[in-house]
Amino acid sequence: MNAVNRQMTLRRYPDGMPKESDFEVVMAALPEVGEGEVLCRAYYLTVDPYIRVHVSPSMSVGYAPTTPLGWPIPGEAILQVVQSRHPGFKDGEFVAGFGGWQDYCALPGDSLRKVDARLAPLTAHLGSLGMPGLTAYVGMTKLAEAEAGQTVFVSAALGGVGAVAGQLARLKGCRVVGVSSSAEKCRYAVEALGYDACLDRTQPDFAARVAAACPEGIDVDFENAGGEVFWAAFDHMKPYGRMLICGLVADYNDSSPPPGPDRSPNLLRMIALKRLIVKGVMVADYWDLRPRFLEEVGGLIRDGRLVSREYVVDGIENAGRAMIDMLSGRNFGKTVVRIADPPVV
C-alpha cells in the first residue's frame, strides 16, 4: 500500500487550556505489521477528557504516561482491519482499539475488540458502548450503591460517561440531577435523557440551584467535572454518601496546584464527619465486565431506552480543536472526530 498515514501529534505540551498551535498533523509511513498484529484503518477517533492528562508532563503517573512530543495523541478509535496477522481477525472487520490519532495503526490483535455495527452506529462504540459507557456502567453497578429513590448527581451530564451514568441511574429509579454548561444542553438532558433536573454551571447562582434541586441532599455524586461543580456537590452530600471520582476536567489544564486557601483539610474533615465514601473510578479494572455491559447497555440502546448522542467533528486536522471545544464545554454530546468516511454497513 502506498497510502499516507496522517498523524495528529503534539508540537509542544499545552500550558493551561490547549491551543490549536500545540497540535500538528504530520505525515508518516504506514506501520510494519508484526506477527499477531493487525493493520487497521481509522474512521473515528475518540476525544475524551482523560486525553488531556496524557499530554501533560506534570500529571504523568504510571497509569497515564505522558505522550512524547511528535507522537500521535493516544486514544481509542473505530478501525477497520486492512491486513490481519492474527487468527482472530479478518480483513474488513470493524474493531475498536487504542490506535491514537492517526489514519493507520498496527495493533496486537489481542488488544482489539470487535464492533457490532448492527447494535448501534459506529460512533456509539466510542461513547455509550465504548470506554466511557463502560466507565459509567462500572460506576453505577459496582461502586455507587445507588438505590431507587436516592439522589444521584451527575456532572458533565451529556458527556460520554455522564449521559450513560445519568440514564442508568434513572432506569434504576433514582432521582437524577445533572450539570451541564448551557441552558440548551440542560434542556436536552431533561427532555431526551430523562434527567429529573439539569443545572447550568455557568449561572452565577449555581450553588443555590444545586441546593434547590437536591432538597434532601445527594446520595451519589458521579463526579466528572471537578472544580466548583465538585464543591457544590460536596457541600450537599448526605451522610454516608458516595462520591465516585471519575473525571476532573476543570483541573486538567492546571500544570501546578491552584492558589489557596488549601481546601483539602476541609475535604477530609467533612468526609469523616459525614462518613462519606470517596472512590476512584477506573475502567481499566473492569474489562471483564464488557460482555455483560454490551449486552445490557446495547440492549437498552437498541430498545430506545437509552439515548446515545455523539458530537461529530470532521477531519483529523480539527482533532485538536475538538479537544479544546470539549474541555471548554462547547461540544454537545460525546465528542468524536471522523477522519474518513466509513463504508456503508
Place this chain on the structure above:
Amino acid sequence: MNAVNRQMTLRRYPDGMPKESDFEVVMAALPEVGEGEVLCRAYYLTVDPYIRVHVSPSMSVGYAPTTPLGWPIPGEAILQVVQSRHPGFKDGEFVAGFGGWQDYCALPGDSLRKVDARLAPLTAHLGSLGMPGLTAYVGMTKLAEAEAGQTVFVSAALGGVGAVAGQLARLKGCRVVGVSSSAEKCRYAVEALGYDACLDRTQPDFAARVAAACPEGIDVDFENAGGEVFWAAFDHMKPYGRMLICGLVADYNDSSPPPGPDRSPNLLRMIALKRLIVKGVMVADYWDLRPRFLEEVGGLIRDGRLVSREYVVDGIENAGRAMIDMLSGRNFGKTVVRIADPPVV
C-alpha cells in the same frame, strides 16, 4: 447532698492552639435527677482530639455541635452511680457516660454503659475499651479490609485509637508502621505495642522515612493525624488502598482554611488514578458492635496480647492543660484526667 459540682468550662473559644486561659473552673449546683435518670460522680474524664472540634464555632456541624461558653466541656467519663432513678442501675455501680468535664452529672440511664472494673483498670474503659478502642475496632474490622501481609499505617500510634488500631492490625498479621512525635514514643510503639516500625514525625526527613519504612507502599492508612503526616501517607498509598479518615488533629486548631496552594485537586486526582477508597470513620454508627468489641478486645487485654496505656493527669483544674498537651503531642498514651480518687474495687 451538699457537695459542690466543679465544672471545667470554656471561657472563650480557643483561637488556634487552646491556651489554659481559655478554660475556667466554675462551681455549680448538683443537677436535678429526673425520672429515668441517674446521678453520677465522675472519677476520670476523657481527653480526646475530637473535643477540640466541639469547642470551635467554625467547625460546628450537626454531628459535632459547638459547646456553649460557660458549659462543661463535653466528653465521656468514668462515673459511679450516686442516685438512680432508672431501674437498670444501682447506687455504687461504675458506668461510663457523656457527663462532660464536671464532678457530677445526671444522665438518662439509657445512655450509660456499665463498666466492668475486673476486665481492665477503670481508665482503660475510656481508652482501649472505650470509644477510642471501639473506633479502632470498627475501622480495622469493618472498614479497612486489611489482609495479613499488607502494610497498615497508623498515625498517632500511641493514642487512644491508634494504639488499638495498630495492635489489632498486628494481630491480623499485617505489617504495621506507626507515627508518633518523639523517639521515646516510637521506641515504645515498637517494643511494647509490637509495631514493625514507628517514625518520629518531628524529624526533618520524615517523608523519606515513610518511603523507607513502606517499600511496597501503604495498603491501609488509619488516619488520626492529618496535615503533613496525612500527605506523607497519601503519597505512598498503593493502588486500591484504603484511607480511613478518623482524626485530623493537625488541622483542628485552624479556624479558617490554611493558605495555598490548594491541594484538594491533587488529592482527588490521585484518588481517581490510584483507585483509592477514602472513608470516614465515625464510631457512633456502630454502637451495636460494642458487646463483640468488649469481648474480643477485653479478652486480648486480659490475656496480655493487647496493651492499654493511659496518660493520667491529676485534677480537674488541669484538664485544659491535658488537652493542650494532647494536641501538642506531649502526652504518652491515651490522655485521661483523674478528678477524684475512685474507691478501690
